[in-house]
Amino acid sequence: MNENAAQAETAALLRRGLRIEYASLVWMAVEAIGAVAAGIFAGSLALLAFGGDSIIELASSAAVVDHLRAEGRGEGTVARTRGTERATLVLLFLLIPVIGLGAAYAYLSGVQPEPSTLGILIAIGSLVMMPVLWFEKRRIGKRANCFPIAVDATESATCFLMSAALMVSLVANFLWRLWWADYLATAAILVFLAREGVESLHSFRAERQKDVF
Numbered sequence: 001m002n003e004n005a006a007q008a009e010t011a012a013l014l015r016r017g018l019r020i021e022y023a024s025l026v027w028m029a030v031e032a033i034g035a036v037a038a039g040i041f042a043g044s045l046a047l048l049a050f051g052g053d054s055i056i057e058l059a060s061s062a063a064v065v066d067h068l069r070a071e072g073r074g075e076g077t078v079a080r081t082r083g084t085e086r087a088t089l090v091l092l093f094l095l096i097p098v099i100g101l102g103a104a105y106a107y108l109s110g111v112q113p114e115p116s117t118l119g120i121l122i123a124i125g126s127l128v129m130m131p132v133l134w135f136e137k138r139r140i141g142k143r144a145n146c147f148p149i150a151v152d153a154t155e156s157a158t159c160f161l162m163s164a165a166l167m168v169s170l171v172a173n174f175l176w177r178l179w180w181a182d183y184l185a186t187a188a189i190l191v192f193l194a195r196e197g198v199e200s201l202h203s204f205r206a207e208r209q210k211d212v213f
Contacts, residue, residue: 013144018068020136021061021152027129028058034122042116045106046185049099050122050166053193056095057155059088064148085204092197096190103186113182115174123170126163130156151203158196162189 032054039047063085134156141150169185172178 010144013140014068014071014146017137017140017144017146017149018065018072020133020140021065021068021149024061024133024137024152024156025058025065027125027133028054028061031122031126032058034118038116038119038122042114042119043106043111044113044116044119044170044182045099045103046113046166046169046182046189047116047119047122048102049095049186049189049193050162052095052099053092053159053162053189053196056088056092057159059091060085060152060155063088064152067148068146082204082208085200085207089197089200089204092193092200096193096197099186099193100190103183103190107183112179113173115177116170117174120167120170120174123163123167126159127167130160130163134160147203147207151200154199155196158192162192165189165192 032051035047035051035054038044039051134153137149137153137156140146141148141153165185165188169181172181
């Protein structure tokens with residue numbers, strides 16, 4: 001494949017990547033609003049934690065969209081993209097103690113989350129959507145050598161795993177009234193969030209090093 005053909009293929013992949021990111025933005029907005037609303041009505045810390053992560057991923061997808069649009073216009077927006085990534089990291093690390101302390105307080109106060117049909121529907125939607133977004137972002141990121149999309153693919157994978165943990169707890173509470181499963185799911189989600197935060201921080205530092213050198 002000659003250089004022009006390779007450039008044309010990369011450009012086509014990035015255009016598809018932009019469409020995938022737009023779809024991701026729409027779904028993450030639905031997921032965030034639905035999970036937070038369901039969490040508030042059901043008193044579910046797991047749903048609220050999941051919704052908080054969805055907001056973080058929404059900001060991350062917005063940063064990737066900004067990057068891809070700038071690439072399509074041939075404009076350099078590295079500083080703006082890094083600024084958005086930095087803000088996303090700060091929000092992610094702030095989310096962990098907020099959710100963790102909230103869950104500890106709720107448990108010690110004897111709060112028992114109610115079953116949530118809306119929460120189950122949100123979890124099902126995420127279980128369906130996330131693998132599609134994950135594999136497609138990973139494929140495009142690898143073939144187009146686009147780091148922002150590749151990182152976003154990892155976040156989609158994490159969201160899929162979190163939605164699986166959330167689904168188990170919601171179904172357990174809905175069918176058998178095992179309200180404490182919500183706290184187990186919250187703990188699992190916090191572990192995913194911490195791992196995602198550390199990996200994102202390492203990736204961010206690596207990219208900053210590239211910017212310097």
